[in-house]
Amino acid sequence: MQETCPICGGSGLRIVEQPSQDGLTQRFAQPCVCRVERRAARMLDQARIPRRYELCSLDSYETVHKTANPSIAKALRMSRKFAEGYPVETAGKGLLFTGSSGLGKTHLSVSILKTLIAERGATGVFWEHKELLDELRSIYSLRTAGAEGRLLKSVITCDILVLDDLGDITPSDWSWDTTSYILNSRYNENLSTIITTNLANETRASSTSGEPFDKFAEARRAVTRETLGDRIGERMRSRLQEMCVVVEMQGEDFRQRVKRASFA
Numbered sequence: 001m002q003e004t005c006p007i008c009g010g011s012g013l014r015i016v017e018q019p020s021q022d023g024l025t026q027r028f029a030q031p032c033v034c035r036v037e038r039r040a041a042r043m044l045d046q047a048r049i050p051r052r053y054e055l056c057s058l059d060s061y062e063t064v065h066k067t068a069n070p071s072i073a074k075a076l077r078m079s080r081k082f083a084e085g086y087p088v089e090t091a092g093k094g095l096l097f098t099g100s101s102g103l104g105k106t107h108l109s110v111s112i113l114k115t116l117i118a119e120r121g122a123t124g125v126f127w128e129h130k131e132l133l134d135e136l137r138s139i140y141s142l143r144t145a146g147a148e149g150r151l152l153k154s155v156i157t158c159d160i161l162v163l164d165d166l167g168d169i170t171p172s173d174w175s176w177d178t179t180s181y182i183l184n185s186r187y188n189e190n191l192s193t194i195i196t197t198n199l200a201n202e203t204r205a206s207s208t209s210g211e212p213f214d215k216f217a218e219a220r221r222a223v224t225r226e227t228l229g230d231r232i233g234e235r236m237r238s239r240l241q242e243m244c245v246v247v248e249m250q251g252e253d254f255r256q257r258v259k260r261a262s263f264a
């Protein structure tokens with residue numbers, strides 16, 4: 001059972017007194033702190049944060065591993081700076097976390113999202129890129145009236161969108177059109193998007209050679225790791241650099257380390 005708020009007695013408003021210019025006391029109503037907290041709790045409920053990341057925070061992000069690459073500590077610093085500076089200093093820009101899996105990109109993204117919802121009253125939502133497209137596709141095939149529009153609108157208009165694992169999808173024209181529509185709409189509205197990707201933030205590996213008849217290009221593509229440019233196209237990749245501050249993370253998979261340690 002919820003206890004009645006001792007400050008406002010459950011009304012959700014508290015009366016504030018302030019001296020006015022003519023020397024009289026002015027009284028006005030302000031939302032009580034309990035109302036602000038309830039709203040934040042509701043917003044967090046709606047943010048779709050995956051269960052296994054529910055308890056994540058910037059404070060619980062571990063960077064003190066002996067072998068931790070300096071880029072890990074830097075990523076945490078940049079995350080804090082972003083959360084502290086939002087929304088004035090961030091000015092509509094987002095963050096693009098890159099690096100192999102297991103470095104905590106999602107942990108940092110979720111932590112920022114939670115902080116901004118709880119402390120800044122922001123609205124926000126978490127989506128895995130693939131999951132979002134699957135959801136839109138299934139709504140579309142069911143022809144649920146208005147549902148696709150409602151979902152798209154919520155993703156496009158929320159203050160903060162976390163798009164996790166960008167590029168981890170089955171490529172199709174529809175996927176790219178939908179993704180670039182979402183990203184461009186948010187960019188135009190000056191809304192911050194936080195993105196994570198395991199793909200290297202590089203141009204197309206296939207375009208590194210200027211030779212028009214490069215018979216080794218195909219073979220090289222096969223051995224080179226696929227890049228973000230390969231996967232989402234150069235135009236969208238360069239749009240991401242405009243939209244986001246790039247946070248490049250390097251190093252060993254923390255989870256692998258923990259696994260090894262416990263079986264040593």
Ligand SMILES: [Zn+2]
Nearest residue numbers: 005008032034
């Ligand atoms: Zn209250």
